[in-house]
């Protein structure tokens with residue numbers, strides 16, 4: 001048998017039919033739903049008189065437009081009636097169709113990509129889909145996970161399958177261990193800075209090498225989460241002891257006699273040693289520094305010692321135009337060092353960086369310190385109710401509030417302007433999220449992507465600084 005990559009293996013084991021047009025029909029093991037991309041799918045099912053094929057393979061939770069304050073008011077706290085209605089409609093749809101739901105007020109509610117792995121719903125070897133581009137996150141558990149559109153949400157609900165075309169294989173090989181103060185977020189930004197936002201398009205990325213083996217499960221999720229910002233729909237890490245330890249004893253994970261059988265099955269979830277990758281990108285961990293985005297695309301990124309580029313450094317006129325527009329939008333001139341850029345707001349949260357390790361990393365920087373008086377608002381938004389509970393158990397909420405942060409309820413929050421947490425025009429934000437597009441965090445808002453520790457350091461300094469020097 002020919003040597004296969006992990007991606008090939010996951011694909012083969014879920015392919016139920018090869019279709020005449022060259023595409024394949026894949027069986028879907030887990031379907032996650034949220035309030036924004038599911039309403040249409042449910043209405044169409046209703047209209048066609050169809051029922052979901054397998055409700056036990058689905059889970060829904062509201063996250064994108066939920067308020068992060070005033071939750072005790074139930075569906076109160078919303079500043080936007082449409083957002084409130086979407087969350088309400090999700091609850092009603094789940095009720096009507098029998099889809100399991102973690103509603104607002106359930107301690108398990110949270111950002112769908114934090115909730116799936118946390119609950120042991122996402123398991124190695126599965127296919128996982130969600131009407132959301134950051135579904136790649138779940139690939140950290142050696143699952144084939146990718147984002148789908150609303151009509152595909154309907155298709156999966158109705159048939160438990162999806163039509164798809166296979167991507168090519170790309171390996172990102174990280175050699176050596178990341179230095180002190182350098183984390184998975186920096187690795188992701190470094191990679192995107194190097195290959196660009198289209199760098200991995202048409203490919204499934206497998207992150208490999210001893211640098212990846214050394215990462216925690218949560219760090220691997222951060223990395224896979226941002227695969228989509230490099231153009232890949234899928235990001236993967238092979239199964240190993242770290243995966244096994246993470247999955248064990250989670251609420252929905254196999255238990256008792258089923259555990260040993262599952263582990264035996266999972267052992268094969270890695271690329272064969274002589275498997276072929278269509279493209280290989282090598283990264284030396286020692287070359288990765290804390291990174292910060294300066295522009296309006298995740299590829300517009302520099303190490304903390306770097307500067308906004310000079311226009312003549314652009315590779316062509318198209319890039320020069322993009323850079324020039326980004327500089328104008330961001331209010332930054334060419335050649336200006338990124339270090340020392342003053343910040344108005346700080347956001348620690350999102351499916352990239354709102355798990356317990358992220359909160360611990362930010363709290364470590366903030367302990368015994370205060371945020372700079374120039375910071376208008378600093379938010380910390382745990383990825384789920386259970387992350388919040390764990391953080392409170394460790395006293396991290398107190399570290400954050402003592403430093404001047406607001407401790408909020410779980411949701412996507414200021415990652416995107418779909419709820420009350422937004423930037424005002426011209427405001428500059430140190431953000432642990434994954435996208436810095438124009439208007440992403442609110443109209444006219446300016447986003448600088450960075451790691452949780454770097455965002456905490458920016459809060460303390462009132463400006464972008466190197467967390468290693470704080």
Ligand SMILES: CC(C)[C@H](C(=O)O)[C@@H](O)C(=O)O
Pocket residue numbers: 036037064131132133134147416
């Ligand atoms: C709203 C949703 C469809 C969207 C996505 O697909 O990623 C959002 O989560 C985002 O991060 O931009």
Ligand code: SF4
Pocket residue numbers: 063064111132134350351352411412415416433434
């Ligand atoms: S946290 Fe941000 S990136 Fe993640 S699903 Fe929500 S809006 Fe999308």
